[in-house]
Amino acid sequence: xxVLKTIANxxxxxxxxxxVLVSIAFVYYHFFVDDxxxxxxxxxxxVGMDIQEILKxxxxxEEERDELQDRYFLEVNYYSNDKNNGIQLQELKMNYFTSxxxxxxxxxxxxxxYLGDYKGLPxxxxxxxxxxxxxxxxxxxxxxGTSDECVKIANDYVDKSFNYYDYTQGVAWNGVTDExxxxxxxxxxKTEFIIKIDDRAFAISLNKYFDKDxxxxxxxxxxxWKVGEKYNRYYYTYGSxxxxxMQAVRTNSAGYGDYYITxxxxxxxxxxxxxxxxxxxxxxxxxxxxxxYSVLKFHYDENGAxxxxxxxxxxxxxxxxxxxxQDKVDTTxxxxxxxxxxxxxxxxxxxxxxxxxxxQVYEGYFVxxxxxxxxxxxxxxxxxxxxxxxxxxxxxxxxxxxxYNAFENIEIDTLTINGNGRFYCxxxxxxxxxxxxxxxxxxxxxxxxxKAIDTEYAEVVL
Amino acid sequence: xxxxxxxxxxxxxxxxxxxxxxxxxxxKAESYVNGSIDISNKFSQESFKYKSTSAVFYHDLYDDTDxxxxxxxxxxxxxxxxxxxxxxxxxxxYNLFNAEISAGAVFAVVTIDFYDTQGQLxxxxxxxxxxxxxxxxxxLTLATxxxxxxxxxxxxxxxxxxxLQIIEIKEDLN
Numbered sequence: 001x002x003v004l005k006t007i008a009n010x011x012x013x014x015x016x017x018x019x020v021l022v023s024i025a026f027v028y029y030h031f032f033v034d035d036x037x038x039x040x041x042x043x044x045x046x047v048g049m050d051i052q053e054i055l056k057x058x059x060x061x062e063e064e065r066d067e068l069q070d071r072y073f074l075e076v077n078y079y080s081n082d083k084n085n086g087i088q089l090q091e092l093k094m095n096y097f098t099s100x101x102x103x104x105x106x107x108x109x110x111x112x113x114y115l116g117d118y119k120g121l122p123x124x125x126x127x128x129x130x131x132x133x134x135x136x137x138x139x140x141x142x143x144x145g146t147s148d149e150c151v152k153i154a155n156d157y158v159d160k161s162f163n164y165y166d167y168t169q170g171v172a173w174n175g176v177t178d179e180x181x182x183x184x185x186x187x188x189x190k191t192e193f194i195i196k197i198d199d200r201a202f203a204i205s206l207n208k209y210f211d212k213d214x215x216x217x218x219x220x221x222x223x224x225w226k227v228g229e230k231y232n233r234y235y236y237t238y239g240s241x242x243x244x245x246m247q248a249v250r251t252n253s254a255g256y257g258d259y260y261i262t263x264x265x266x267x268x269x270x271x272x273x274x275x276x277x278x279x280x281x282x283x284x285x286x287x288x289x290x291x292x293y294s295v296l297k298f299h300y301d302e303n304g305a306x307x308x309x310x311x312x313x314x315x316x317x318x319x320x321x322x323x324x325x326q327d328k329v330d331t332t333x334x335x336x337x338x339x340x341x342x343x344x345x346x347x348x349x350x351x352x353x354x355x356x357x358x359x360q361v362y363e364g365y366f367v368x369x370x371x372x373x374x375x376x377x378x379x380x381x382x383x384x385x386x387x388x389x390x391x392x393x394x395x396x397x398x399x400x401x402x403x404y405n406a407f408e409n410i411e412i413d414t415l416t417i418n419g420n421g422r423f424y425c426x427x428x429x430x431x432x433x434x435x436x437x438x439x440x441x442x443x444x445x446x447x448x449x450x451k452a453i454d455t456e457y458a459e460v461v462l
Numbered sequence: 463x464x465x466x467x468x469x470x471x472x473x474x475x476x477x478x479x480x481x482x483x484x485x486x487x488x489x490k491a492e493s494y495v496n497g498s499i500d501i502s503n504k505f506s507q508e509s510f511k512y513k514s515t516s517a518v519f520y521h522d523l524y525d526d527t528d529x530x531x532x533x534x535x536x537x538x539x540x541x542x543x544x545x546x547x548x549x550x551x552x553x554x555x556y557n558l559f560n561a562e563i564s565a566g567a568v569f570a571v572v573t574i575d576f577y578d579t580q581g582q583l584x585x586x587x588x589x590x591x592x593x594x595x596x597x598x599x600x601x602l603t604l605a606t607x608x609x610x611x612x613x614x615x616x617x618x619x620x621x622x623x624x625x626l627q628i629i630e631i632k633e634d635l636n
Binding site: 009012013015016018019020021022023025026027029030083085254255256257258259303306307309310314325326327328329331332333334335336337338339340341346347348349350353373376379380381383384 | 463468470471474475476477478479481482484485515516518520534535536537548549550555556557559560563572573574575576577578579581584585586599609610613614616617618619620631
């Protein structure tokens with residue numbers, strides 16, 4: 001019996017020791033390890049949607065892929081006008097989802113635009129005559145600006161200094177009106193954005209504040225004395241976020257350009273994770289996630305903004321045709337064509353663009369476009385090709401004409417032959433080229449096969 | 463062991479169980495919070511790629527050549543070597559195969575013709591494209607002469623975007 005009791009006591013002591021160790025581990029982890037940074041999270045994790053899945057969609061164009069890859073929660077576009085050649089333009093865009101399904105259809109952006117250098121202050125709801133709203137038990141500390149009325153004022157506040165735009169399906173618009181309500185996202189402290197981090201949905205809202213000691217001084221007949229602490233509550237708004245972002249961009253060490261930075265949003269935003277299984281928010285404290293996972297993508301320019309095309313919304317001051325260009329001309333056109341001017345010295349990524357075939361019959365070289373060049377031209381949508389040969393001096397090879405299938409449906413605008421002698425165009429050498437103009441020196445004798453070309457063209461003797 | 467010894471053990475075990483549960487919750491609940499973001503701010507996949515939804519040309523008041531510029535200082539591009547490697551230069555969908563490529567720079571002259579609805583040429587705009595791969599940054603410059611050329615090019619880039627790529631060719635020419 002004594003032996004059993006001894007064994008039981010030993011077990012009890014061992015369990016107790018283990019419990020003490022667990023307690024120590026908890027205290028250590030809770031107070032010393034909790035905020036340790038470990039591992040690497042790629043910047044792609046900041047993208048507001050599951051890019052990897054969506055990018056597999058074959059129906060996406062390259063432009064759509066580029067656009068999707070570049071979406072982050074915060075984006076800033078800042079034209080500083082340091083060169084004094086436009087206007088100062090500051091823009092902030094937030095990309096988010098409208099539901100926890102996190103699908104492409106739920107994707108939306110809302111942005112703020114300010115013409116000039118925005119200088120705002122945190123919202124002060126205290127009018128100076130407010131009653132003491134909260135008094136801590138056992139102290140004389142007073143808190144102003146905390147009443148339900150103040151909170152309501154703060155939560156409903158919309159800074160009218162800005163132009164607000166929503167962005168859906170590639171089009172930006174302003175749907176905010178004072179009198180008729182709004183069909184756009186209104187940025188207040190109650191606004192909740194759904195963002196995606198590490199494949200999980202989080203709801204974030206800009207609802208933080210800070211209390212500032214303004215001193216509680218009693219004053220009788222000009223004699224004042226401090227009786228306790230008096231705090232006024234200041235509420236952060238989207239203007240605070242806007243100003244902080246512009247400050248971050250303005251002071252970045254890389255200077256002008258396009259960069260990414262990580263920003264700590266924890267002093268402005270609160271965040272909670274959505275549990276898709278229960279349909280409720282989790283209660284875990286996940287504030288740290290917006291300390292380390294928030295990426296701000298920005299464009300910082302030394303020029304001033306001059307055209308609405310420079311806005312990330314395509315609009316400046318609610319005007320999609322905003323343009324400060326002087327001596328404006330009508331630039332409407334139907335189609336553009338990229339012009340390529342080729343001659344015997346032209347290179348194709350450093351390699352010859354022409355191939356030469358020697359003919360003993362004609363005692364010279366017939367020229368044709370290389371297969372690689374034909375392939376490249378066929379892949380380009382609209383090109384205008386002008387070709388100029390000087391048959392006597394261009395190369396060490398005596399060029400005597402265009403070879404069979406020299407161009408194979410590559411469209412040519414103007415073909416110019418300089419020099420002297422006879423120049424042959426063999427069968428199908430200009431088939432499918434839709435040649436517009438053939439120019440040649442008066443000293444050149446053109447010998448064009450009747451089957452060389454299948455379209456009409458103009459001839460010009462130089 | 464005395465009776466109070468059992469009580470102490472009991473209290474410590476209860477505390478241990480509580481701490482263990484909390485430890486488990488914290489590790490599990492906040493493990494994904496730990497992390498840092500790797501932002502290299504460097505070009506990696508391709509040698510150089512710049513894209514924008516527009517390009518606006520500016521004219522320096524003190525420049526009497528009537529030249530309009532679009533200039534960008536971009537991040538340093540790693541490993542560009544025009545002498546040892548072969549590159550292709552793409553402007554939107556167009557292959558600028560005639561581009562002059564030197565050790566640390568790319569230069570090309572492009573001509574874009576604009577036609578009206580009658581098919582008549584209304585403007586032919588020349589533009590110089592220059593990319594310099596410097597030790598601390600990449601310098602992109604577009605230049606054109608004349609206000610009208612600049613406006614037509616701005617319209618073209620507003621309609622089609624601006625995407626310039628300089629891609630190393632390893633096997634296939636295309």
